[in-house]
Amino acid sequence: MLFESFDLVSALATLAACLVSMALLLAVSQQLWQLRWTATRDKSCKLPMPKGSMGFPIIGETCHWLFQGSGFHASRRQKYGNVFKTHLLGRPLIRVTGAENVRKVLMGEHNLVTVDWPQSTSTLLGPNSLANSIGDIHRKRRKVFAKVFSHEALESYLPKIQQVIQETLRVWSSNPEPVNVYRESQRLSFHMAVRVLLGFRVSDEEMRHLFNTFQEFVDNVFSLPIDLPFTGYRKGIRARDTLQKGIEKAIREKPLCTQGKDYSDALDVLIESAKENGAELTMQELKESTIELIFAAFATTASASTSLIMQLLRHPAVLEKLREELRGRGILQNGCLCEGELRLENICSLKYLDCVIKEVLRLFTPVSGGYRTAVQTFELDGVQIPKGWSVMYSIRDTHDTSAVFKDVDAFDPDRFSQERSEDKEGRFHYLPFGGGVRNCLGKQLATLFLRVLAIELAGSSRFELATRTFPRIITVPVLHPTDGLKVKFYGLDSNQNEIMAKSDEMLGATV
Numbered sequence: 001m002l003f004e005s006f007d008l009v010s011a012l013a014t015l016a017a018c019l020v021s022m023a024l025l026l027a028v029s030q031q032l033w034q035l036r037w038t039a040t041r042d043k044s045c046k047l048p049m050p051k052g053s054m055g056f057p058i059i060g061e062t063c064h065w066l067f068q069g070s071g072f073h074a075s076r077r078q079k080y081g082n083v084f085k086t087h088l089l090g091r092p093l094i095r096v097t098g099a100e101n102v103r104k105v106l107m108g109e110h111n112l113v114t115v116d117w118p119q120s121t122s123t124l125l126g127p128n129s130l131a132n133s134i135g136d137i138h139r140k141r142r143k144v145f146a147k148v149f150s151h152e153a154l155e156s157y158l159p160k161i162q163q164v165i166q167e168t169l170r171v172w173s174s175n176p177e178p179v180n181v182y183r184e185s186q187r188l189s190f191h192m193a194v195r196v197l198l199g200f201r202v203s204d205e206e207m208r209h210l211f212n213t214f215q216e217f218v219d220n221v222f223s224l225p226i227d228l229p230f231t232g233y234r235k236g237i238r239a240r241d242t243l244q245k246g247i248e249k250a251i252r253e254k255p256l257c258t259q260g261k262d263y264s265d266a267l268d269v270l271i272e273s274a275k276e277n278g279a280e281l282t283m284q285e286l287k288e289s290t291i292e293l294i295f296a297a298f299a300t301t302a303s304a305s306t307s308l309i310m311q312l313l314r315h316p317a318v319l320e321k322l323r324e325e326l327r328g329r330g331i332l333q334n335g336c337l338c339e340g341e342l343r344l345e346n347i348c349s350l351k352y353l354d355c356v357i358k359e360v361l362r363l364f365t366p367v368s369g370g371y372r373t374a375v376q377t378f379e380l381d382g383v384q385i386p387k388g389w390s391v392m393y394s395i396r397d398t399h400d401t402s403a404v405f406k407d408v409d410a411f412d413p414d415r416f417s418q419e420r421s422e423d424k425e426g427r428f429h430y431l432p433f434g435g436g437v438r439n440c441l442g443k444q445l446a447t448l449f450l451r452v453l454a455i456e457l458a459g460s461s462r463f464e465l466a467t468r469t470f471p472r473i474i475t476v477p478v479l480h481p482t483d484g485l486k487v488k489f490y491g492l493d494s495n496q497n498e499i500m501a502k503s504d505e506m507l508g509a510t511v
């Protein structure tokens with residue numbers, strides 16, 4: 001008995017000794033890890049390194065970030081200031097918030113900083129993508145792309161955008177079950193990219209196959225670059241190769257499809273624009289550009305469309321004011337959208353609609369920020385950004401903390417009205433589409449798409465939340481509601497009657 005209790009005591013003592021040594025080892029290795037990164041400071045620069053913690057060896061603060069979500073950055077910013085260092089997803093990073101700091105990073109493109117995509121993203125998007133181009137090559141490529149998003153080009157895409165949105169809303173309304181808005185918005189933005197931008201006429205079956213392959217590609221664009229069977233990276237490469245084959249086939253068949261077509265698509269404009277700029281694109285360049293455009297449009301537009309629908313549900317007064325504006329401009333008459341009234345100039349002159357879209361993109365900004373690498377050591381907010389460090393400029397945090405927005409957390413479209421113009425109180429306070437030479441190329445197209453969606457929703461749909469409460473919003477990988485946002489849609493006939501009978505069990509807000 002005595003021996004047994006002695007064994008227990010010694011086992012407990014050994015365990016305690018092990019735990020203490022492990023804690024000590026962890027503390028020492030953590031200190032060494034912090035010192036390892038402090039040692040990378042540029043000694044020729046007198047300024048201190050940014051404050052912050054590099055977390056634990058190798059994993060850094062990745063677990064804190066995953067658990068805390070968007071609260072992670074807010075808590076670090078409160079503790080260490082607008083420019084702080086951390087270590088996320090296997091790499092050291094300096095996170096930058098605030099209009100003045102962001103301005104310096106964005107205006108320093110090619111000089112102070114350059115793009116810095118993870119290796120998997122660079123490889124999967126390909127060497128000819130904008131994401132992988134810098135300096136003069138980037139400038140020339142953007143020039144070729146600029147025509148794709150010009151006023152004339154947008155005018156020619158408009159009827160197709162409207163048609164794709166109308167078809168989608170019809171399908172949503174004919175579904176007796178609530179729609180998962182985020183998932184279906186992804187499908188909608190994919191259809192928009194394939195049909196409107198690229199002008200591909202593919203069968204529903206082919207479209208489904210392309211969509212699934214594209215999702216596989218997107219799911220693995222940010223993965224560890226280990227090319228072994230069953231790794232995400234290998235899956236991403238396979239998906240990319242399948243997409244490229246499908247796109248090549250569609251491009252080769254394209255001249256046949258254009259017969260009788262009354263509009264140009266982005267691919268036509270891109271090919272034309274490249275010729276005009278004396279830089280005819282090879283098939284490989286066309287395939288990479290095509291995938292890059294769909295990739296850039298896909299998650300961002302789906303996130304913004306979902307947030308738009310959620311805000312219209314949350315704020316019926318905003319939807320009513322939108323309807324009033326449409327009535328006032330003769331676009332909505334007797335509860336119906338008037339055929340032929342949806343022209344680009346009409347849409348762009350709808351001031352309140354513009355305020356609503358801007359406010360959705362301010363409060364629910366789809367892209368949280370952009371990654372860069374410092375190409376030389378420079379000063380920011382009184383600290384040094386050492387050469388070689390990754391820098392992430394933050395869009396969402398800059399919106400959330402900007403002093404120019406009164407009652408910053410409130411959904412208030414009128415803050416963008418001519419009288420208040422809060423966004424005009426300084427540059428870089430409002431930047432849902434980034435800024436500087438790498439600002440979003442598709443921003444006009446994205447806002448046009450969101451405007452048409454809002455008009456169609458206001459004019460020809462009734463929709464209601466199908467859950468008791470509104471879902472929580474998460475921000476990783478792009479901002480979206482946790483349950484995708486479940487909504488029941490009802491189409492309206494010309495007398496404003498619901499085409500589908502309204503189910504009694506449906507709960508929540510109706511607009």
Ligand code: HEM
Binds near residue numbers: 197367433
């Ligand atoms: C609401 C929707 C959208 C949002 C919020 C958005 C946001 C952004 C942001 C923040 C950037 C800059 C990233 C950085 O600084 O690293 C960007 C770049 C870009 N976006 Fe968008 N975007 C949207 C839709 C689109 C669409 C529809 C297209 C095209 C079809 C597009 C094409 C691009 C391209 C090509 C770039 C890279 C530009 C370059 O590197 O020069 N985006 N976008």
